[in-house]
Amino acid sequence: MNPFSSGTRLRDMIRSIRACKTAAEERAVVRKECADIRASINENDPHDRHRNLAKLMFIHMLGYPTHFGQMECLKLIASPGFPEKRIGYLGLMLLLDERQEVLMLVTNSLKQDLNHTNQYVVGLALCALGNICSAEMARDLAPEVERLIQFRDPNIRKKAALCSTRIVRKVPDLAENFVNAAASLLKEKHHGVLITGVQLCYELCTINDEALEYFRKKCTEGLIKTLRDITNSAYQPEYDVAGITDPFLHIRLLRLLRVIGHGDADASDLMTDILAQVATKTESNKNAGNAVLYECVETIMAIEDTSSLRVLAINILGRFLSNRDNNIRYVALNMLMKAIAFDDQAVQRHRVTILECVKDPDASIRKRALELVSLLVNENNVKQLTKELIDYLEISDEDFKEDLSAKICFIVEKFSPEKIWYIDQMLKVLSEAGKFVKDDVWHALIVVISNASELHGYTVRALYKAVIYSEQETLVRVAIWCIGEYGDLLVNNVGMLGNEDPMTVTxxxxxxxxxxxxxxxxxxxxxxxxxxxxxxxxxxxxxxxxxxxxxxxxxxxxxxxxxxxxxxxxxxxxxxxxxxxxxxxxxxxxxxxxxxxxxxxxxxxxxxxxxxxxxxxxxxxxxxxxxxxxxxxxxxxxxxxxxxxxxxxxxxxxxxxxxxxxxxxxxxxxxxxxxxxxxxxxxxxxxxxxxxxxxxxxxxxxxxxxxxxxxxxxxxxxxxxxxxxxxxxxxxxxxxxxxxxxxxxxxxxKEATNGPAYPPIVAYESSSLKIEFSFSKAPGKPQTTNVQATFINLSPNIFTDFIFQAAVPKFLQLHLDPASGNTLPASGNITQSLRVNNSQHGKKSLVMRMRVGYKLNGKDVLEEGQINNFPRGL
Amino acid sequence: MFLSKNPRNRKSNLRLVVNRDAKFTNFVEFRTHKVIYRRYAGLFFSVCVDMTDNELAYLECIHLFVEILDHFFSNVCELDLVFNFHKVYLILDEFILAGELQETSKRAIIERMSELEKLE
Incomplete structure (x- = not known):
């Protein structure tokens, strides 16, 4: 019956896939296997089912699509034997996730198996539920799981407890149903059950305030006693890790105490002693001990004010920070970020070390350290810190420059003591990493420059110098804006500051x-x-x-x-x-x-x-x-x-x-x-x-x-x-x-404005057409007159192909702009502007001959005339 | 939280992890989560956890899991894991459930495994 011991075919398949030299070969093998499996599924032979599914799971792990096997999982789950169910549930957990509709079909099988007489089958069902449970399933199956928390076998109890954590995560409303059961688990002696119980309580406390209140009242002392017992317990080989008894349970208990102590002075008070004991007695030369210390420090930071403990905690972090192990330094940086809220001074003491971490080759450490540095900056140390960071910007990796330059800009903008310093620093950042600087940052720089009128000359010169050596786009933009605005200051060295060297820019x-x-x-x-x-x-x-x-x-x-x-x-x-x-x-x-x-x-x-x-x-x-x-x-x-x-x-x-x-x-x-x-x-x-x-x-x-x-x-x-x-x-x-x-x-x-100086004239009038001229002078050019001609159709007919021509004596130059149209509707008008330059302005007045041509009902019409009624002085 | 024993099934994660220097931290921030990994010869074990989880504890957790595997397969190697992936999952299901630690005793898990093996 066992699919893995009897048949060798799963092993064969794995072996043949591993023997493939190329990806194409592997695909061919997988394709062939999938085809065989499909054929076998179609034959519906129950004996091959578990083997097929086992193969499919392997194929799935390699990243190939296996959706056609999903229904096979359900069939296996519904079969009576443990091995078939085991493979069916494993397939369910691997091949499906909670978003799939097929999952709806499995709820009933799960319910039956949760009530199964064989405790191993119950274990399987709990395990599957804990891994793939959706909100609907959580509602349907919560009563069964709740009952199983009190089951006689500890293996079922712990599985049911963890299953409950997923259920309350999915449906927080169900939390109150589990509070009592969870509290009873805290009295367990069995470490496995105890640790799952602590986790369930933690989950309940984070999602439900009433549950938190309940555990605070009823369980705080019990939890503290449990923690004390395992801290003080003699060597237990079963749970010992590097000299510490069950560090995992330590950590889970400390985490639960953290949520209980947070926001409650009494509970915090109760746990002070044990926290101090853990913080001082735990061995810190192995990872397990450091993990416990780390969790303990986090709890000390989170619970209500116990300043003596906090000093202890920050000292531990200081020790972490000087540790050679990068992992320990990383968590120290993480924690110091939280510590800064309580004790800025204590963290400032480690500033030099933290700055070194910004330059670490490891991206994880750099990122943390940089965030921490930006929290450490204040008015007093901004100059020094910024200098360090900008120096580092020059040599840092390309992919770190974006984060680094953004942080530097943030620091400089927030803490800048004076404008000239701000401008200097921003220019450095733009020159080094301009392409990473966001738009609002350089816009802000321009606003500041614009407001610092005494620094205009200095800034434009500094920008000029910088832009010669750097092609960073944002730097170029700021530079061209400033040169455009203050170019004269650049060339004439206006507004030199004391420490500036004169430069010659043409x-x-x-x-x-x-x-x-x-x-x-x-x-x-x-x-x-x-x-x-x-x-x-x-x-x-x-x-x-x-x-x-x-x-x-x-x-x-x-x-x-x-x-x-x-x-x-x-x-x-x-x-x-x-x-x-x-x-x-x-x-x-x-x-x-x-x-x-x-x-x-x-x-x-x-x-x-x-x-x-x-x-x-x-x-x-x-x-x-x-x-x-x-x-x-x-x-x-x-x-x-x-x-x-x-x-x-x-x-x-x-x-x-x-x-x-x-x-x-x-x-x-x-x-x-x-x-x-x-x-x-x-x-x-x-x-x-x-x-x-x-x-x-x-x-x-x-x-x-x-x-x-x-x-x-x-x-x-x-x-x-x-x-x-x-x-x-x-x-x-x-x-x-x-x-x-x-x-x-x-x-x-325009006509209106010209009215008083040069009244408009009627230049020409016939039975069908009237031409009006109005005049204006371009400023500063008295000899030039702008003439605005308006042609008015007095007839009831449409003039098409309308054209106006004019001739002037030699002392005048005439320029005609295009007319606004060439069709004159009945009683409509067209405008056209003319420019007349009078070279004998003041001596001779304007004179003009004109000719107008248009088509009326398809016939060409020509009208001519002389205009000599221009106002004097044009 | 997941544990990927076969590094091939989490490709983007793998690229992040494998290219890192041995002296670097065993933690990589990956989108909204952290990947905690540990290398045993040619095998990477990685866990994806929440940002607020205790990294050092999960490192310890990986080690405990590897010890259990080592005990169960007596001197575990990569091939044991590949050919017996379903058993690895069986151990994992006894070790972690719903993303949380289920049992911290190596002995308890080995005993449980022998009971389950009898049923198959």
């Missing part, structure tokens, strides 16, 4: 760094976008090499990234055509608000949101500063120096818009597409970018609205202020906004 050198970053293949989109912004800023800071910068920007027009392409074109046009507004566009970022950033960072927003943090943080600041003054500034200013107006609100917001551009592309785009609708809308749109919450913004939008009002109703302003300058300035501010969004047709607001 404007070209600074641009080289950024060019490297933007052309490097490994740079990602964010880095390149930041580099592009930095270039734009530098084009204004370094006017002497702005041509070179422009060339670099122009190259990005060919970028495969749409965002880069678009920004390159826009920035190019800013550099190229709008020199006059550029300097105000690319002013320094306003100081970033640390408080807002920290709040945002603390909030649980994901990486995508954190990349937005920079621009959105900047916005409230940018708004608050000019909140009151902008109107006044605008109005007070002379038209000549408007360009250098440092805090004109328009420029600030454009700057914010640029800040958004580098990262939050989609929102910026949506703002841009809406822009042509109306000037005031545009201002609002720009405002809304980067700040999701309208409330935060409300004041600023009101301010801006009032600026917009100036644009809209200039006559009011004129009425109020006698100077002719203000409306002009207002015009330029809004014109600047539109120039940024170059290529889009100008909006009606």
């Amino acid at each position: 404007e070209c050198d600074a641009v080289d760094v950024i060019e490297d970053a933007i052309t490097r293949h490994s740079s990602d989109m964010t880095t390149k976008a930041m580099a592009l912004i930095a270039l734009l800023k530098l084009s204004s800071r370094f006017p002497s090499i702005s041509e070179r910068i422009k060339d670099i920007i122009v190259k990005q027009k060919g970028s495969l990234l749409l965002e880069m392409q678009q920004r390159a074109i826009e920035f190019n046009s800013i550099v190229d055509r709008h020199k006059n507004i550029r300097s105000s566009l690319v002013e320094r970022m306003p100081v970033l608000d640390e408080a807002t950033f920290n709040v945002r960072r603390a909030g649980s927003f994901p990486a995508s949101a954190s990349t937005m943090a920079k621009p959105s943080v900047s916005l409230p600041n940018g708004v608050e500063k000019p909140a009151a003054p902008p109107l006044v500034d605008l109005l007070d200013m002379d038209s000549d120096d408007i360009m250098s107006a440092p805090s004109s609100s328009g420029a600030d917001f454009l700057q914010d818009l640029l800040g958004v551009v580098d990262l939050g592309s989609s929102s910026a785009q949506s703002g841009a597409t809406q822009a042509p609708k109306a000037g005031t809308d545009l201002l609002l749109d720009i405002l809304s970018i980067g700040t999701p919450s309208p409330a935060q913004n409300s004041t600023s939008s009101i301010d801006l609205l009032s600026t917009a009002d100036v644009n809209k109703n200039p006559s009011n302003v004129l009425d109020a202020i006698s100077s002719p300058a203000p409306p002009h300035i207002a015009t330029t501010a809004s014109a600047g906004m539109f120039d940024l969004l170059d290529g889009l047709s100008p909006s009606p607001s």
Whole structure:
């Protein structure tokens, strides 16, 4: 009957599998065996069943699928003999787990076997239940198991006790049913039963407060006595391990005392003596003794205050820490982490040893030690500890750098005594392990740099030096941001600190760094976008090499990234055509608000949101500063120096818009597409970018609205202020906004703003068509006039293929932009902008010949005329 | 908690354990658990335990299990374990149940095994 002694076929199979030289050979053997087993299962011969299943288990252990054998397990379990049941239950435990439906079918067989007259069969059923029991089975079979805890045979009692631990783990509601039975097990003399009883009590105490209270009252003294007895017992060969009687039972008892003593001063008091005895008397030269000591220390740490014991415990840990055995050092580090909550000073004494552990070749020890070090740091030792850690960062394994750099950043941010130290340390970390540094960490660094105005020069120089030697992406990002913002400080050695060596960096050198970053293949989109912004800023800071910068920007027009392409074109046009507004566009970022950033960072927003943090943080600041003054500034200013107006609100917001551009592309785009609708809308749109919450913004939008009002109703302003300058300035501010969004047709607001200076004219009128011109001047270029032409269809018919042509005398240069359309619906209109440059400005006024062609009902129509009613002074 | 006697059946675990230097700790943190292992010549015995469990105790536990195997097979070797895997499981079922230690006496387990063997 015995499948293993009679037949040799299981042995044969194992032997043939082991004889296989290659994995392919092994697969072939297994495939053949599986085919035989399936065939045999189909024949349904009960004699082969156990042998088949035994083979399947071996095949399963090798990692092959064996699901087709699951039903065989159930058949074997239902058969009467012990050997068949044994194999059936073993198959059940190995081949199935509690998630499988088949398990439902086995509950009934288990129930029968739990009530079986043969105690060995009962043992099998308990064992299987203890290993695979699901919540449903636990509910169904709990009464049987509970009864078996009182069974006469100790082998059944201990199995039933452990089975109960699984049942209460699965269904905590059942805990109270087992409390009494568990308490009775604690009085056992049989070590096996006692240890399982202690484990059941521990389980009950951790999941049920009433059970904990019950055991605390009834069993504490009994447990202490048991522990004392085995601690003091004479040599018992059966249970002796390295001179200690049953260390396993020691450990389980100490663990149970831990949950009982935790949070209860009386119970803790009772166990003080025995804990002190265990802590002092246990031999610590063997692993078994150390295991007991370790458990004892953990219990001392967890129970209520007994300070003399804690001193003892920390001394034991100190001994552990200086042990040569790595295992012992590992557990010591583990425990010291808990000890730090009670006695920081005592743990600080071991700081040097712990730091050495951070450098251990063993990853397990390193990880523990690093966590411990980060708990040990305080204001007094932060400099020294950080130095040690950063020194180690240079030589540590690649796979440890991530953990290490994250911890260093955490320590530096939390305990930094001064900003310059923080910046120095962060630069070191970024240079060594920049690729492991998370986004929020380098964002925080930028916020800090931005706030440390006296360190701007120092920081940008330090970054420049660092980035020459390191290509770590995050370092490069911070460096290009700072060079973009503070490039002038870099070149001119502004704000030198006492201990700094002067260095010579030319404007070209600074641009080289950024060019490297933007052309490097490994740079990602964010880095390149930041580099592009930095270039734009530098084009204004370094006017002497702005041509070179422009060339670099122009190259990005060919970028495969749409965002880069678009920004390159826009920035190019800013550099190229709008020199006059550029300097105000690319002013320094306003100081970033640390408080807002920290709040945002603390909030649980994901990486995508954190990349937005920079621009959105900047916005409230940018708004608050000019909140009151902008109107006044605008109005007070002379038209000549408007360009250098440092805090004109328009420029600030454009700057914010640029800040958004580098990262939050989609929102910026949506703002841009809406822009042509109306000037005031545009201002609002720009405002809304980067700040999701309208409330935060409300004041600023009101301010801006009032600026917009100036644009809209200039006559009011004129009425109020006698100077002719203000409306002009207002015009330029809004014109600047539109120039940024170059290529889009100008909006009606522009007409309005130009009204007072140069009234619009009707350039041409016939029975079917009317052409109106309105005018504006680009700031700083009096000889150039922007003409906005509006073609109005006065007829009830549709004009198609509409085209407007114009000719001017030699002293004028004319530039025509594309029209807004070539179809004029009835009573509809088309707009087109023209730019006229008058080389004899002030002497001769504008004059123009024009021709209009279109198709009316398929017929070509041509209209011509001369325009000489331009306002004077254009 | 599991004990894997045949190292092949826990491949990722095996890779973690086997590549470690002999002087390293016998503990590896593995996802949310710890693997405690002990090497006996060419055989690795590893146990996966909770983060809060007593590592040193489980090292001792592995040793006790190996002693029982050694006693049962009288001078155990790898082949004994491979060809008699079902008996190894029989011992294991008497030693550990529901992830907890069931019996700490070597003698008790050996006696129990001889009783069970008579039934087969």
